[in-house]
Amino acid sequence: MTNSSKKPKHGTTRKSAKPLSRARILNTALQLADANGIEKLSMRKLALALDVEAMSLYNHLSNKEELIDGMLEGVVSEFDVPIFEGDWKSAMRSRAISAHEVLIKHPWAALLMLSRVNVGSAMMTWANASYGCLHDAGFDYPLIDHAINAMDNHIYGFTLQIINAPVSSDEYANAAGHYLPLIPADEYPHINAMATLIMQGEHSGVNDFEFGLDLILDGLERVLAAAGKVSGSPIS
Amino acid sequence: MTNSSKKPKHGTTRKSAKPLSRARILNTALQLADANGIEKLSMRKLALALDVEAMSLYNHLSNKEELIDGMLEGVVSEFDVPIFEGDWKSAMRSRAISAHEVLIKHPWAALLMLSRVNVGSAMMTWANASYGCLHDAGFDYPLIDHAINAMDNHIYGFTLQIINAPVSSDEYANAAGHYLPLIPADEYPHINAMATLIMQGEHSGVNDFEFGLDLILDGLERVLAAAGKVSGSPIS
DNA sequence: TAAGCAAACTTACAGTGTAAGCATAAAATG
DNA sequence: CATTTTATGCTTACACTGTAAGTTTGCTTA
CATH class of the missing domain: 1.10.357.10 (Tetracycline Repressor, domain 2)
Known part of the structure; x- marks a missing residue:
């Protein structure tokens, strides 16, 4: 029962030292998504980060959908x-x-x-x-x-x-000033007014x-x- | 200036009769997405529906992002x-x-x-x-x-x-009754109570x-x- | 008539998720 | 102890994706 952790319970042709696990996969996936965005997270890249082959992940997750569900659970x-x-x-x-x-x-x-x-x-x-x-x-x-x-x-x-x-909140005023000329005041007077207000720093948006x-x-x-x-x- | 519509202004190696256009592409894309869901909409399938090759779409749209932006505009x-x-x-x-x-x-x-x-x-x-x-x-x-x-x-x-x-609104009561046993009343009493209410038809959800x-x-x-x-x- | 150009085409590439099957070694069973 | 089972890794392969690059065609304009 009490086997030291990080030791595989079953055989494998492992490349990396640490054994894979659902928790380790989800953790790494979460970090990668935080760092690079979810659209850059592929099964292959995730596997690479875990020093493992892509298909090995499928021993712990039935598909990518399940991976994402698990990641969301973590959140x-x-x-x-x-x-x-x-x-x-x-x-x-x-x-x-x-x-x-x-x-x-x-x-x-x-x-x-x-x-x-x-x-x-x-x-x-x-x-x-x-x-x-x-x-x-x-x-x-x-x-x-x-x-x-x-x-x-x-x-x-x-x-x-x-x-x-498109910009972080502290550059909102600047950005509004930049885009303001692109908003024709005759066609979209209210959007123009809103952008002006934001540019003047009177409303953060x-x-x-x-x-x-x-x-x-x-x-x-x-x-x-x-x-x-x-x-x-x-x-x- | 006044050339009858549906006739190409320039040469092409066209397969289909009707000429391609941004409007026709967006229209077809919208229909396909409505019918099959956006995740089934690929550039190739869209092209097929238009009786055209995938890359021909790129004469009217710079990329898929722009296609989707256009579809959303239509909505x-x-x-x-x-x-x-x-x-x-x-x-x-x-x-x-x-x-x-x-x-x-x-x-x-x-x-x-x-x-x-x-x-x-x-x-x-x-x-x-x-x-x-x-x-x-x-x-x-x-x-x-x-x-x-x-x-x-x-x-x-x-x-x-x-x-x-997961189910349409008129089968909500049935579905709630189906899933109710899967919600342990001791662990999640309030979710259980909510599901019970929905099952009894007293609240639609x-x-x-x-x-x-x-x-x-x-x-x-x-x-x-x-x-x-x-x-x-x-x-x- | 020749040049230019827009709009179609073909080919190709780097990537995706994952199905199918093989290899290994620990665990379970006799 | 010997054997079978099983979990977990690996390899290969497939169908599909968006799209870059280059080619062909024929209308339009000079």
């Missing part, structure tokens, strides 16, 4: 799991900010999260805790579904805007994650209050 | 362009519903929209009109940015949830696009009212 596991401690709004606020930060750290992840249904244990744990937090605060389940949807759409949507922005978040949280608070008045306390 | 051009007629909320509501419906009609488009910055004329026109609508209603530009962001995140996020759902939308619109209305009281009428 989700970095999300802070919310806990209700009397203030659901601050719990949800922390939840959103944490997820946002993690998704910025792994810029390839947000888009992939939106393209599949994740049922890994990290995701299930996170979702369950999120639901529970709102449930404890008096939300009923349909409202919880709506609330989480609204918040998550904001998290992913806003994060993607930052990721897709990004970094207002929390404004939209509060819009949603305040809205939910009002819906919760209204529901509470009609149907009494929904706390089980 | 955006189907969005209803909002107009302010005294009621910004109903204008924004129509805007959101229209975009949502179009994105459902072209299920491959939403994810791609989130992965790039679109600066085509259809997108610019749509964005400018959207900004203008809110501007006419008294929003200042920073608030407009936040408002459009919040609404668009909802549009794309919600649409993607529907698109990614989807098709509540407008709930989240109203959450945002009502929130914006309050912010607008508050801003109006402080800074007076911001209408130019």
Whole structure:
């Protein structure tokens, strides 16, 4: 039972010293994606980074889809799991900010999260805790579904805007000035006005994650209050 | 000058009767993507559908990226362009519903929209009109940015949830019942409860696009009212 | 009539995910 | 201890991808 780790349990024609494992593969894949972007991550390059042949990966993963699912699980596991401690709004606020930060750290992840249904244990744990937090605060389940949807759409949507922005946020004003002449004021007066404002530094265009978040949280608070008045306390 | 259309202006070694054109390529690509999904759309298959060789496409498009940008422009051009007629909320509501419906009609488009910055004329026109609508209603530009962001995140996020759902909305209750036993009630009590509710048909889990939308619109209305009281009428 | 050029074509290349099958050595079984 | 099984690596091969490079054709213009 107690065999020293890093020793293979079965035979192989190994080139490299360390044995392969699902965890080691996912870890390396995550690092490569962080460094070079997901579109540069191929099975062959991943194998190379692990000092192994491409097909060896398939002993631990059934296909690339599974690799990506595993990588996303790793990302989700970095999300802070919310806990209700009397203030659901601050719990949800922390939840959103944490997820946002993690998704910025792994810029390839947000888009992939939106393209599949994740049922890994990290995701299930996170979702369950999120639901529970709102449930404890008096939300009923349909409202919880709506609330989480609204918040998550904001998290992913806003994060993607930052990721897709052609320039980093601190050069936004400069870039707006550069592109402004390309926006005909007669055809697109409002876009032109917006760009002008950004150029003047009076509006960042990004970094207002929390404004939209509060819009949603305040809205939910009002819906919760209204529901509470009609149907009494929904706390089980 | 006036040469009858469908006749080539220059020589070629053409196989097919009709001449190629950017519009014809984009049109066919859009149809193929609608029918088979974007991941099945390759330059070769697109060329085949046009009765042409793959490389011929590159006389009209510089690369696949440009093809996809063009396809997305086609999708955006189907969005209803909002107009302010005294009621910004109903204008924004129509805007959101229209975009949502179009994105459902072209299920491959939403994810791609989130992965790039679109600066085509259809997108610019749509964005400018959207900004203008809110501007006419008294929003200042920073608030407009936040408002459009919040609404668009909802549009794309919600649409993607529907698109990614493993079953269509009318079989949701059945599917929930099928998967329910796979969700351990002790580990994930709240997810289990949610699935139970869906199975009982008391909550759809989807098709509540407008709930989240109203959450945002009502929130914006309050912010607008508050801003109006402080800074007076911001209408130019 | 000749030159220029746009739009089609052919060929080729470097890459992709992965199916099929082989080789090895540790573990399980007799 | 001898044998079989099995897990894990490797090699080869295939169908498919986007697209660079170069060629052919015939309309348009000088």
